[in-house]
Structures are given as structure tokens and as C-alpha cells.
Amino acid sequence: MAITFERDRARFTDTVSVDEAEVLIAWLHENPEPNLDLEACTHIHAAPLQVLMAARVPVATWPRDPAFAAWLHSALT
Amino acid sequence: MTPILQQFLSEARDFLQNISEKLLKLEKTPGDAELMSDLFRSVHTLKGNSGLFDFPEMSRVLHAAEDLMSVVRDGDLAFSQELADRLLDAMDFVALLLDEIETGSVSGAAHAQASVRLAESLRALIGQGSGAVAEPLVPVKMVPREAVVLPLAAVPMALRAAWREAARTEAPLHWAVYTPEQDCFFKGEDPFYQARQTPGIVWQRVSNEQSWPPLAELDPYQCALRFDLVSTATSGALEEHFRYVPEQVAIMTLTQQALDPSLDLGAEVDQAASLEAQTNAAASPFVAEILAAQAIALALPDTVSWLPGRLRAIASTLAACYRSLGRVAGLPALDAALALALKTNQAEPLRGWLVLQGTIAGATEQPPGPVASATPATASAAQGSSAGAGATVAPTMSDAPISRGGDELPATAVLKVEQTKVDRLMSLIGEMVVAKNGLPFLAARAEAVYGVRELSREIKTQYAVINRIAEEMQDAIMQVRMMPVSGVFQRFPRLVRDISRKLGKEVLLTLEGEETEADKNIIEALAEPLIHIVRNSLDHGIENPEVRRSAGKAAEGRLVIRASQDSGRVLIDISDDGKGIDPAVIKRKAYEKGIIDETVLERISDQEAVNLVFAAGFSTAETVSDLSGRGVGMDAVRNAVERVNGSVNLTSETGKGTRLRLSLPLSMAVTNVMVIESNKQIFGVPMEMVLETVRVPRSEIRSIKNRETIVLRNRILPLRSLNELLAEDLPQVSNELDEMATLVVQIHGESLGIVVDDFREVVDIILKPMGGILNAVPGYSGSALLGDGSVLMVLNPKELVTWQ
Numbered sequence: 076m077a078i079t080f081e082r083d084r085a086r087f088t089d090t091v092s093v094d095e096a097e098v099l100i101a102w103l104h105e106n107p108e109p110n111l112d113l114e115a116c117t118h119i120h121a122a123p124l125q126v127l128m129a130a131r132v133p134v135a136t137w138p139r140d141p142a143f144a145a146w147l148h149s150a151l152t
Numbered sequence: 153m154t155p156i157l158q159q160f161l162s163e164a165r166d167f168l169q170n171i172s173e174k175l176l177k178l179e180k181t182p183g184d185a186e187l188m189s190d191l192f193r194s195v196h197t198l199k200g201n202s203g204l205f206d207f208p209e210m211s212r213v214l215h216a217a218e219d220l221m222s223v224v225r226d227g228d229l230a231f232s233q234e235l236a237d238r239l240l241d242a243m244d245f246v247a248l249l250l251d252e253i254e255t256g257s258v259s260g261a262a263h264a265q266a267s268v269r270l271a272e273s274l275r276a277l278i279g280q281g282s283g284a285v286a287e288p289l290v291p292v293k294m295v296p297r298e299a300v301v302l303p304l305a306a307v308p309m310a311l312r313a314a315w316r317e318a319a320r321t322e323a324p325l326h327w328a329v330y331t332p333e334q335d336c337f338f339k340g341e342d343p344f345y346q347a348r349q350t351p352g353i354v355w356q357r358v359s360n361e362q363s364w365p366p367l368a369e370l371d372p373y374q375c376a377l378r379f380d381l382v383s384t385a386t387s388g389a390l391e392e393h394f395r396y397v398p399e400q401v402a403i404m405t406l407t408q409q410a411l412d413p414s415l416d417l418g419a420e421v422d423q424a425a426s427l428e429a430q431t432n433a434a435a436s437p438f439v440a441e442i443l444a445a446q447a448i449a450l451a452l453p454d455t456v457s458w459l460p461g462r463l464r465a466i467a468s469t470l471a472a473c474y475r476s477l478g479r480v481a482g483l484p485a486l487d488a489a490l491a492l493a494l495k496t497n498q499a500e501p502l503r504g505w506l507v508l509q510g511t512i513a514g515a516t517e518q519p520p521g522p523v524a525s526a527t528p529a530t531a532s533a534a535q536g537s538s539a540g541a542g543a544t545v546a547p548t549m550s551d552a553p554i555s556r557g558g559d560e561l562p563a564t565a566v567l568k569v570e571q572t573k574v575d576r577l578m579s580l581i582g583e584m585v586v587a588k589n590g591l592p593f594l595a596a597r598a599e600a601v602y603g604v605r606e607l608s609r610e611i612k613t614q615y616a617v618i619n620r621i622a623e624e625m626q627d628a629i630m631q632v633r634m635m636p637v638s639g640v641f642q643r644f645p646r647l648v649r650d651i652s653r654k655l656g657k658e659v660l661l662t663l664e665g666e667e668t669e670a671d672k673n674i675i676e677a678l679a680e681p682l683i684h685i686v687r688n689s690l691d692h693g694i695e696n697p698e699v700r701r702s703a704g705k706a707a708e709g710r711l712v713i714r715a716s717q718d719s720g721r722v723l724i725d726i727s728d729d730g731k732g733i734d735p736a737v738i739k740r741k742a743y744e745k746g747i748i749d750e751t752v753l754e755r756i757s758d759q760e761a762v763n764l765v766f767a768a769g770f771s772t773a774e775t776v777s778d779l780s781g782r783g784v785g786m787d788a789v790r791n792a793v794e795r796v797n798g799s800v801n802l803t804s805e806t807g808k809g810t811r812l813r814l815s816l817p818l819s820m821a822v823t824n825v826m827v828i829e830s831n832k833q834i835f836g837v838p839m840e841m842v843l844e845t846v847r848v849p850r851s852e853i854r855s856i857k858n859r860e861t862i863v864l865r866n867r868i869l870p871l872r873s874l875n876e877l878l879a880e881d882l883p884q885v886s887n888e889l890d891e892m893a894t895l896v897v898q899i900h901g902e903s904l905g906i907v908v909d910d911f912r913e914v915v916d917i918i919l920k921p922m923g924g925i926l927n928a929v930p931g932y933s934g935s936a937l938l939g940d941g942s943v944l945m946v947l948n949p950k951e952l953v954t955w956q
Contacts, residue, residue, distance in 0.1 A: 129364035
């Protein structure tokens with residue numbers, strides 16, 4: 076599992092796959108004020124990315140990879 | 153190359169052959185529904201198979217071809233010559249790709265554009281059908297290249313200035329817009345990863361094509377993303393990177409004009425550009441939701457006492473939203489609408505304004521679904537076009553599956569085996585035959601040397617059993633190698649069609665006896681010469697329609713290729729009803745080219761003259777065309793046929809036509825040889841060379857100028873002794889009646905008697921060609937092992953005689 080959920084925070088590690096889109100939606104439903112820890116994340120599949128974009132989840136920490144972070148900045152800010 | 157790829161290549165070629173064959177048949181009988189669905193199935197299967205591999209170009213073209221076939225099969229588009237031409241082109245393209253894959257020079261990306269063009273041209277034909285059918289068949293969302301608007305406003309000013317600098321240099325930047333199709337996730341694609349892997353990214357953005365629906369209604373597996381990126385890579389490199397999805401990507405070179413600040417969306421936006429870059433992208437879905445909420449509020453009943461307050465609140469929210477989007481032009485109208493709404497105590501004027509802004513599709517009572525809002529991209533375009541822009545991005549993958557009934561291929565019990573495996577079996581059975589032939593010798597030894605008669609008899613019984621099995625086995629393996637000549641014939645309809653069109657001739661090709669079988673090697677050796685012959689017939693034989701008509705023949709020439717079996721040989725006849733070969737012309741040409749001298753010119757018969765076309769360097773064509781006439785044709789034909797122990801025979805009648813007959817052995821695996829004895833050694837002579845064997849009384853041999861001859865059935869037959877041919881200085885031995893054993897052989901159509909010591913039996917042997925250094929020794933075709941373990945050298949009389 077590339078996502079660990081800690082109450083209101085979802086911690087993404089390594090690669091988040093297409094299957095995690097639904098898990099993410101379910102978690103977002105239960106947590107009205109979520110935020111993201113993407114520090115250790117290296118890639119998010121386009122499907123879960125869409126979910127994050129649609130839900131406008133605030134990002135607490137951005138990925139370490141600057142190029143990846145730049146992509147996410149354009150999508151999630 | 154993996155085995156599965158190898159199998160794909162061989163199958164794909166079969167399919168291509170099959171497809172073009174059917175296309176040609178359909179040209180003749182366009183209404184044949186069964187043929188049509190057969191054709192569709194072939195294209196469909198081939199497309200499916202190609203999808204197993206990394207050949208997007210091939211799949212793309214085949215997919216388009218399949219769609220086209222489907223429309224034709226359903227009767228919505230008539231089969232036409234043009235359609236056949238395009239499909240044949242497409243199949244040629246696929247064949248080209250197959251060749252490249254096979255040789256390992258895979259440069260698929262180089263063909264990406266060609267494949268898109270081909271696919272588009274095929275799809276264009278679909279469009280010509282009765283309009284309505286086309287739409288469910290084109291699920292691919294094409295990005296209209298010219299219509300893409302670059303959201304330059306989203307790029308910070310400083311960056312844009314830098315890009316303008318770059319545009320002045322030799323290496324301009326490229327902007328790629330990648331809009332994945334909606335169901336791309338189901339194809340295992342990750343467009344985000346694809347976009348991230350783009351080479352040379354200097355700026356990037358992910359955005360959504362439409363505003364997001366509420367989370368509860370979001371289908372995460374319908375891709376609604378759009379990727380914009382600016383890269384330093386060349387457009388070629390970008391095309392290569394997106395070669396799987398060329399129809400979903402638009403690549404533009406960032407020119408100075410494109411980056412010209414004066415063409416930007418107006419001063420205010422330009423000033424706010426840096427701020428906007430951060431806010432606008434994220435704001436748009438947010439704004440869309442607010443707008444959607446306002447629309448719902450406006451749709452509520454007007455009969456509440458607090459309506460004025462609600463209207464004011466809605467109006468100020470709308471104004472704020474539109475201001476944030478930079479769309480201020482409609483604001484005065486909003487004020488007017490609010491005033492009117494307050495006066496009439498109705499929400500209608502405000503709703504009308506909202507509709508005018510193009511944010512709600514029609515005045516529906518239902519709370520609107522996803523609101524098409526102004527994305528930054530469209531903000532730079534004319535106002536109000538936003539609704540249109542939103543609407544264009546709506547195609548869904550047609551969920552009406554094209555009825556592909558009869559997809560299941562009939563389960564055939566056909567096994568594809570590599571030829572080398574069969575060859576190995578063949579040589580193993582050969583050794584087995586030799587080994588089992590050793591048993592009778594063993595039996596004889598058991599009796600003679602060890603004196604065990606019982607054992608000898610038992611060995612003989614056992615030998616009979618093994619012998620029977622071995623012979624059956626040999627026969628079975630031979631059968632495996634047998635192939636119908638249709639394998640070679642099937643390419644002719646296309647060849648004849650193409651060549652005759654090119655030459656402006658009308659030709660009716662008839663193929664007969666396609667089921668005739670022969671060994672695979674023979675069939676394959678036949679392909680090249682047959683093509684030469686057919687080309688020659690079309691080029692030199694069959695005349696133009698006008699010439700034919702004036703000669704009193706039908707305008708359409710006839711070309712017949714017929715295969716038949718005749719006592720262990722395959723005969724292939726190629727006949728045409730063209731102008732034939734004029735012996736006088738041949739004689740003159742041959743003389744001019746120095747192939748024959750004056751004495752021969754006087755002497756040779758018409759039939760012999762006609763056969764001069766087989767001489768090396770002979771060509772009668774006035775002009776060398778790209779089809780034939782380079783003077784290699786017939787010469788090459790004869791050599792190729794003779795290489796597999798075949799022969800060519802040509803007869804021609806001036807003005808009426810030409811007939812070529814190729815005679816080939818059924819199989820090369822087992823050679824029937826006559827064993828002869830000379831100088832206490834045994835040799836084999838291939839039976840197909842032997843016309844007859846005669847015993848000639850020594851007294852009848854006459855010498856004509858040092859050459860020994862005899863008169864055999866009133867014809868003079870020259871004699872050569874085998875010892876002499878083998879450079880042995882010994883006279884041949886005669887039998888007790890003083891008769892010489894003479895083998896009459898045919899060499900290049902002429903008879904020759906070869907005097908040997910004695911004849912032995914005729915045996916079937918497995919001929920092994922000479923290897924290594926011995927390969928260069930002329931006069932022998934090869935060697936074979938006999939049952940007693942001795943080696944039989946097989947002579948090649950043709951070489952033996954001409955080499956002297």
C-alpha cells in the first residue's frame with residue numbers, strides 16, 4: 076500500500092497506483108478536512124491524481140523530486 | 153526474437169496474403185457477403201495479434217482498416233476500387249513494418265506520421281458512407297491541431313520572456329498539449345507518467361478539461377486531464393515520445409509571434425499574469441462549483457419573502473466569480489439583470505444572464521451537472537466560446553459495441569513448425585534407413601561367420617518389421633514437407649493486377665491445380681522463376697488492348713497458370729495468348745548479340761531459336777522497363793529451375809501465344825538413382841537424367857572424327873566413356889557378349905550415350921550435397937550412404953560433360 080492514512084493526513088510513499096483512486100475517494104468522504112504528505116512520493120497515477128485535483132486536497136509537504144513537485148504544483152494549488 | 157514474435161510474423165504474412173487475395177476477389181464480386189465477413193475477420197484478427205506487441209503504428213492502421221471493413225460489411229458503404237486500393241496500400245504498409253521487424257531495423261516511430269495519415273485516409277472513406285454510420289465508429293478523439301489554444305496566460309511573464317529569446321535562436325521550444333482519451337486507464341495507460349517522461353521539459357501543467365463534478369459523482373477512471381508542457385526537445389523527439397497516442401497530442405513550435413505579448417489576452421491579465429499563474433488554474437474548478445451553486449439557487453421557487461436578499465447575494469457572487477476569471481465584459485448587464493429581477497421579484501432575469509454567459513446549458517429546471525466554465529485556456533479566446541469549448545470535449549467511447557459476430561476462428565488442427573525441425577527429422581529418418589539396411593548384412597554374418605542360423609532368421613524377421621515402419625515414417629515426413637503450389641500461386645492475382653495496370657493492359661488470370669503438392673523446397677524454388685515468367689508474359693507476351701483488337705483477338709489477354717502432377721513430377725504450365733515469340737527476331741537478336749554465329753544462324757530450327765531466350769544475356773525488349781527486359785530473366789529462370797533438378801520447356805507460336813512448361817521433381821529429399829559400375833567402383837546417376845539403358849555391341853560403334861557414335865533407332869548418338877569423363881585412362885569393360893553398357897542421358901535437350909562397365913540396381917537414396925572443399929569439385933551432385941555402410945558418389949552428368 077503506497078498510502079498510509081493517519082486520521083486527517085494521507086502519507087504517500089513511492090508510486091501510487093491506479094487502484095488507489097477508489098480507496099482515496101472513500102477516505103476523502105470520511106475526512107472532510109484532509110491534507111497530504113507527499114514527501115516520499117515518487118509518482119501518482121493519473122487516476123488518483125484526478126481524485127486529488129477534484130477534491131482540492133491541500134498539500135502539507137511536497138515531493139522531494141523537484142520536477143515531480145512542479146507537475147503537482149500546477150495540479151494541486 | 154522471441155518465439156511468439158516469430159509466430160506472429162509468419163501468421164501476419166499469411167493474413168496479409170489472405171487479405172489481399174480476398175480484396176481482389178471482392179473486386180470481382182463486390183456483393184459477396186461471406187467473403188466480406190471473412191475479410192473483416194482476417195483484418196480483425198491481425199489487428200488483435202499486432203496489439204500483443206509494441207507496434208502502435210501497425211495496430212493503428214489495422215484498426216482503421218477494421219473500422220472501414222466493418223462499415224462495408226454492414227452494407228453502409230459500397231465496396232469500391234478506391235477502397236480496395238487504400239486497403240491494399242494499408243496492407244503494404246503493414247508488410248513493410250513486418251519486414252523491418254524481421255530484419256531487426258525497427259524504426260516504427262519513423263512511420264508514425266505515415267501511419268496516422270493512412271489511418272486518416274481509411275477513416276475518410278468511412279465518412280463517405282451514409283453519414284450517420286460514421287460516428288459510432290470513430291471513438292478516437294482527435295485533437296484539432298489548429299484549434300488548440302495555448303494557455304500562455306498561465307505561464308509566468310519571466311518564463312515567457314525567456315521563451316521569446318529561445319524562439320529567436322536555432323532551437324525553438326515546443327509546446328505539447330496531451331489530452332488523453334477518456335478510457336485510457338482501461339488500456340493500462342498512465343498519461344501522467346507518459347507526460348512526466350517527456351524529454352526536455354521546461355514548463356508543465358496538469359489541468360482538467362472540464363470542471364470537476366462533486367466528489368461523490370466523480371468517476372476516477374474516466375480521464376478528464378489535460379497536460380500542457382513546453383520542452384526543449386525537437387518535435388521529432390516529442391512525436392517519438394507520444395507515438396502511441398499521436399491523435400491525442402498536438403505539438404506546436406513556439407514562434408516569436410505565438411509569444412508576442414501584444415497578442416496576449418489584454419493588459420489586465422498580462423499585469424496579473426504571475427498571480428494568475430498560481431491562482432487561475434486552481435480557481436477554475438472552484439469557480440465552476442460556485443457558479444453551479446448559484447444556478448441551483450436561482451432555480452429555487454421565487455415565492456419566498458427573502459427573495460430580494462437572495463438575488464442580491466447571488467448577483468454579487470456571480471460578479472466576483474466573473475471578475476476573478478477576468479471576464480468583466482458581462483458585468484454591466486448583470487447589474488441591469490439584478491435591477492430587473494428585484495423589480496419583478498423573479499429570479500428569471502438573473503438566470504437569463506447566466507445562460508447568456510454560456511455557463512448553463514439551457515434553462516433547465518434540473519440542477520446543472522458539471523458546469524462548463526471558463527478555463528484559463530478559453531479565457532484568452534473570445535468570450536462565450538467557452539461553452540463551445542466545453543462541449544467539444546464530450547465524446548464518450550461508444551458503448552454500442554460493433555457487432556463482431558463470427559469472431560471465433562474455426563479451430564483448425566494445424567500446427568506451425570519451424571522448417572529446421574522437419575529437416576532434422578528428415579535427416580534422422582535418412583540415417584535410420586541406412587542403419588536398418590545394415591541388418592540384412594548382420595543376418596548374413598550371423599549365419600556365415602558365427603553359424604547361428606536361427607538368429608539370422610530372427611534378425612531378418614525383425615528387419616522386415618523395422619523396414620516397414622521406417623518406410624512409413626519416411627513417407628509421413630515427406631508428407632509433412634509437402635505444400636500445395638497455391639502458396640506460390642496466391643501472389644499472382646495481385647502481381648498481375650498491379651503490373652497489367654501499370655502497363656495499361658487488360659489481363660484475365662486463370663489459376664488451375666492450386667492444390668497440387670510438392671516439397672516445400674521445390675515450391676519455394678519455384679516462386680522466383682514464376683514471377684519472372686509472369687512478368688515476361690505480361691510485358692512482352694500480351695499486347696495492348698488496341699493491338700489485340702486490330703489482330704482480331706479479345707481486348708483482354710488471357711494468362712493461365714496451371715499446375716499438375718505427372719508420374720512423380722510437378723508440371724507447371726504458364727501460357728498466354730499474346731503475340732508469341734518470333735523465331736526470326738530471336739535469331740537476329742541472338743546473332744547481333746554474338747550469342748550464335750553465322751553458321752548456327754543458318755542451321756537452327758525455329759524451335760531451337762525460340763529456346764535461345766534462355767541464353768545468358770539475351771533480351772528482346774526494345775526498351776528496358778522496370779519489369780523485365782534486362783536480359784537476366786529467362787536465363788535466371790532456367791538456372792533456378794535446374795538447381796532443383798527441374799527443366800524448362802518453351803513452345804511458342806507467332807501471333808498466338810507462348811507456353812512455358814516447368815517440370816520439377818516432387819521432392820528433393822529422396823533421390824532415385826541408378827547405380828552403375830565403372831573401373832571397379834560404383835556411382836549413382838540421377839534417374840531423371842536417364843532416358844534409357846542399352847547394351848551396344850562393340851562392333852556397332854563407329855568413329856566419326858575421333859568421336860565414337862552409334863546409330864540408335866535411326867539416329868546418331870554420340871558416345872563418351874565414363875572413364876574418359878573421369879579422366880581415367882582405361883577402356884570400359886564389356887560383358888561376355890562383347891556388348892557395352894550404355895546409359896542414354898539427356899543434357900540440355902540433347903541425347904548422349906555414356907558408356908559404363910555395368911548397370912546395377914535403382915535405389916532411393918538421401919542425397920547429401922558435398923560439403924567443404926569437395927563442394928567445389930565439379931561433376932558430382934553429392935554422396936549417399938548405402939545399406940552396407942559404403943558411400944555412393946552420385947554423378948552430375950551435365951556438369952561432367954560440360955566441364956570437359
